[in-house]
Amino acid sequence: MKEILNLKNVAVEYDRHGRKVRAVAGVDLTLNSGEILGLVGESGCGKSTLGKAIVGILSPITGEIVFDGQKVKKLTRGKRPEHFRNLQMVFQDPYGSLNPRRKIGMQIADGLIVAGMSKKLALLKAEDLLEKVGLPRNAVGRFPHQFSGGQRQRISIARALAASPTAIIADEPISALDTSSQAQVANLLVNLVDEFDMGMVFISHDLSIVRRISDRVAVMYLGKIVEVGTVDQIWNNPSHPYTRALISAIPHADGTSFMPKDLPGDVPNPMSPPSGCRFHPRCPLAKAECASNEPELRKLADGRDVSCVLQTAGSQPVTITLN
């Protein structure tokens, strides 16, 4: 397993009428080839912002993002350096992510033509890619409106594949699809990651899908990563109170074993984040020190990282039970 993406202390700020909003406030994260890293968290926690920063749509104000040995730079008006074309993104909205006035074959072939392939060859390759994502070869001559949301998302994926990516940031790629297409697109992503040995950051708020397809999961709260671990670790023994609350908020069909546990209060305003641990005003287990000391990510004995004072670096995780 090769490390393909490395984030160190990445922070991203937005300017809202002169006031700075720190949507991502110092994130450390790694992504390996051939793995799917689920990135979960509530709406507004900074998942998408982080995704955009990784590919270079937004530029971080501190920290650095290293992709395959080179530091990611912000997208400019010029051509994107060839090295970074292997770092691609799949967008959430299957309608806005394809040009409604161009045939999809040309949209997929674009990446190849830019890289210097002849138009004829690129269109042939586009047919191969369409086949790869489960669409008929003759779809190259059609326009986006002739496809359903799920099919469009597969076309977007084919377009990203045209750049032979080694890492893909999938920003809520299935949130806008209906349930049956969700499963198909999710399966497609899993198969492609296996086949091409790429790394994928799968940004989602749908925990059950993340659980099914991810190898590792990073949980984000208010611009910070609170816990990163394997799917088993996160689901069976969450070691951060927020992860615990998030996991128990998944409704279960039997309705008996888990009841959704509401956290007190709302997500705080990122313009003025709480002092100390960002989660402490809502944390049922908060101690006095949580209001003043911001906990660092610590590595536990089972290999996961967590930022909570209840856990001690190098020890086995303490089981968290709320109320």
Next chain:
Amino acid sequence: MSAILKKFKRSKNANSIWRQPLAVVGISIIAIWTFLAIFAPWIAPYDPNAQDADKFLTPSAAHWMGTDELNRDIWSRIIYGARISLPYSLLLVVLSATLGSIIGAISGYAGGKVDAVIMRITDVFFAFPGIVLAMAVAAALGPQIRNAVIAITIVAWPIYARLVRGLILNAKQNDYVTASALLGSSALRTMVVDLRPNLSGPVFVLASLEVGNALLLLSGLSFLGLGAQPPAAEWGSMVSMGAVNFDRWWVGLFPGLAILTAVLAFNFIGDSLRDALDPRTAKALRD
């Protein structure tokens, strides 16, 4: 542009342009004028510049629309006038649409200071009545039809720049523009490949609505003596001769009617094109 026209011919749906009576009227009128212009030497009963008749003959069987101050047959001059008015108004629209679209695209894509400067310049142009500005430019360059064309182009481009800028601002928000940049397209390539297809429809509609305006401005400048020069048969300058000889109603009335019918026809076509092409209206009709 030919692709757009092809689409019309194929589409037999409710908002096809051929289903709109006004469009059919407009297209017919322009077709007649075009026919007259092309075959002028065979259709016109007299040489437009021949001074064979008497001056100020009232309309009669020999001279359908009478003769003017210089003994020339007005109907023949109107037919030959179509050879100036129609091609020049189309040329004007092509020139100003091209110029305005390029400037607008730069403005919309560059954003920031470039955008602000270009938009303030268009504001200045919008603050003047078009004909006044065109008069000033044409007068400065000297009375010649070529200079009138330059003057009107200078007056007419800002409206296209505004439209295209807005369209680009809107379109560049789309994820597909970002995706294209991520794949390695330069901004210029993105504009040409991804954004241009979004522009051709609206620009084409605006241009078709502006043909009438261009014709009016051109006739206006000629009326004031700043456009086509005598003895060229131009509708605007013929009306101007009618204005001097106000008591001979036929001298000014018939070329005026020629301008009226052509401008009206172009506006009918433009309006119908807008209804047929406007994605929102068209979509509302389909859904």
